[in-house]
Amino acid sequence: MMKNDEYKELFDSIKIRDDVYEKLVSDTMQQYRKRKSRRQSGWFRAAVAGIPALAVLCLVIFFRLSGDGNQGPAVQPVELERTTEEETAADQMGTEQTAPEQTAEVKTTEEQTTADPASSVTDSAIVPPITEAVPGEKAAELFGISGIVPLMEDVQKAQLNIAVETFFGQKQKLEELKNSDLFTDSDGSGGDAAESLVEAVASMEVKPVKVYHLRYQGTTVDRDLAQFLVQKFGNISMTALFANWDSLSFTSLMDTVITEEIEEAMSPVEQILCMTERRYSMERVDALVTNEVIIFQENSTVLGGRAGWFYYEFSPCFQKTMIVSAGYCPDSIVPLLLDGTLEYLGYEMDEYDYYDMRWGSNPEVTE
Amino acid sequence: MEQQYVLILYERYRDLLYRICCIYMKNEQDALDAMQNTLLKLLERVPPFEDEEHARRWLIRVAVNECKSTLSHWWRQHLDIEECTLMQEDLTEEYMRKQALLDSLLSLPPKQRMVFYLHHYEGYSTGEIAAILSRRETTVRSDLRRAKQRLRVTVDEV
Incomplete structure (x- = not known):
């Protein structure tokens, strides 16, 4: 019994x-007065007033410079931001329009690989070539999906038990998850589910070489999660892959190459944190994802948004792809469930939380 | 006049804020830094509080945010900081027991220990905690349940 008393x-x-309190207050008051007088000084005001102007100037210079080359915001092969009207129009017109854009993106990848042989992957022979695994028509169809598909509870319920049974054939593991000590992220749902999956996969008898937890949504690094993963798995077989999709185009993923030497010199937490700052190059990701398991969180955005491209690009490199999201049926996953691209996995965590999880096996990679 | 009001308000909640910061940061020095930043924010903004409870919740929220923000700094990763200990010099059995309880509490994830503290000591309901911390109530309940489960095990061991 808990001894609350x-x-x-x-x-x-x-x-x-x-x-200690007296000192704290007196120090703080002193600091406050300093700040106040600084704010009232003419220099400070002038600097504050100049910041927006400077920012605008920098932006103008940046756009002018980047507009000349093949990279940068002025030339974006994939149209990432689309209005509902545009998406609807794409739906009506078919998918031909999107596919060439994505092909153009792949060419960019090829060009980059050629231009930078030092960053090429040594074990590329065992990796399905990225350029041939382009999402193609499937992804193009996906990009054409617009609007929010309503919650499909019946789909969820019907597939619930089947999915539990088929989850790596290890029903017991999922049962254990219900009682496991889960990580809770800021909204308390997707992070739990993703982390529990990471844990489940890592504890399986047949372990994947590495487990990746892709988290792309927030604007800040989920430090708690990073710390948690490191505590749980230490240096062994665990690398987390983060990317902030909201603030970057796909091409910027390829801008930075983190060499293995750099990576090895970093602690696991640094590696995780670093990935939000220095984007993994296409080649680097390629090297990391071979024949392993990837876990996507926040499936609706993964599949329906700009990261959908990433999903289709990289999922062929994995034996299993899992997509995790919290208790709502996301907009763009429904068509994939219906056409059998993905199987559905969901279960009720407890009386408070509902999690649904999805995974799709990749037919192109056989064990 | 305004400053005086702020200082009276801060004085009233000094122990509350100290506990929150200690529990979150796990060491006194960082806790004091977070408290100081909280006071600075209060001095600089002095929000128009509707009532006493509003002020109290505002302070809790700001203190928690300050702690979170400190913890999210990259350099925190490289620090090896000693955890909080009770300020008592004689190592009586009572002291040792309390220290063990504190250790078990601090071993919880930050969100869980904060929820546990606000619920069991400050008497906030899960709904109120959710509002203060801007989180979903279901998440707060889960955290609370998990905290209890873990503490139950450790307390029984103590």
């Missing part, structure tokens, strides 16, 4: 000492 007593005993 003991904790109450413990909390009672945590108090700030008077002398």
Whole structure:
């Protein structure tokens, strides 16, 4: 039985000492006064007023410079931001329009690989060539999907048990997950599910070489998650792959190559954090994802948004692809469930949380 | 006048804020830094509080955010900081027991220990905690349940 009184007593005993408090307040007041006087000074005001102008100037210079070359914001092979009207129009017109754009993107990849042989992958022979695994028509269809598909509870319920049974054939593992100590992220749902899957996969008898947890949505690094993963798995067989999709185009993924030497010199947490700052190059990702398991979180955006391209690009490199999201049926996954591209996996975590998970096996990679 | 009001308000909640920061940051020095930043924010903004409870929640929220923001700095990763200990010199059995309880509490993930503290000590309901921390109530409940489960094990061991 929980001894709440003991904790109450413990909390009672945590108090700030008077002398420490006095010093804290006096230091803070001093700092406050300094800040205040600085803010009132003419230089400070002038600097603050100049910042927006400077920012605009930098942007103008940046766009002018990048507009000349093949890279940068002025030339984007894949149209990432599309309005509903555009998407609807694409639906009506078919998918031919999107495919060439993606082919153009792949050419960019090829060009980059050729231009930078040092960054090429040594074990590329065992990796399905990225350029041939282009999403093609399938992804083009996906990009044409517009709007929000309503929640399909019946789909979820019908497939619930089947999916549990078929999850790597290890129903027991999922049962264990229900009682496992899960990581909770800021909204408390997708992170739990993704982490539990990571854990489940890592604890399987037949282990994948590595497990990747792709998290792309937030604007900040989920430091807690990074820390958690490292604590759980240490240096062994665990690399987390993060990318912030909201703030980058796909081409910028290819801008930076992190060499293995650099990576090895970093701690696991640094590796994780680094990936949001220095984007993995296409080649680097290629090297990492061979015959392993990838776990996507926030499936609706993965499949329906700009990261959908990434999904189709890289999922052929994995034996299994899992897509994890919290208790709602995301917009763009439904067609994939219906056409059998993905299988559905979901289960009820407890009375408070509902998680659904999805995974699709990749027919192109056989064990 | 305004400053005086701020200082009175801060004084009133000094232990509350200290506990929150200690529990979140796990060491006194960082806790004091977070407290200081909280006071600075209060001085600089002095939001128009509707009532006492509003002010209290605002302070909790700001303190938690300050802690989170400190923890999210990249350089924090490289620090090896000693965890919080109770300020008592004689190592009595009672002290050792309390320290063990504190250790078990600090071994929880930050969100869980914060939820546990706000619920069991400050008396907030899960709904209120969700509002203060801007999280979903279901998540708060899950955190609370998990915290209890873990603490139950450790407390029984103590």
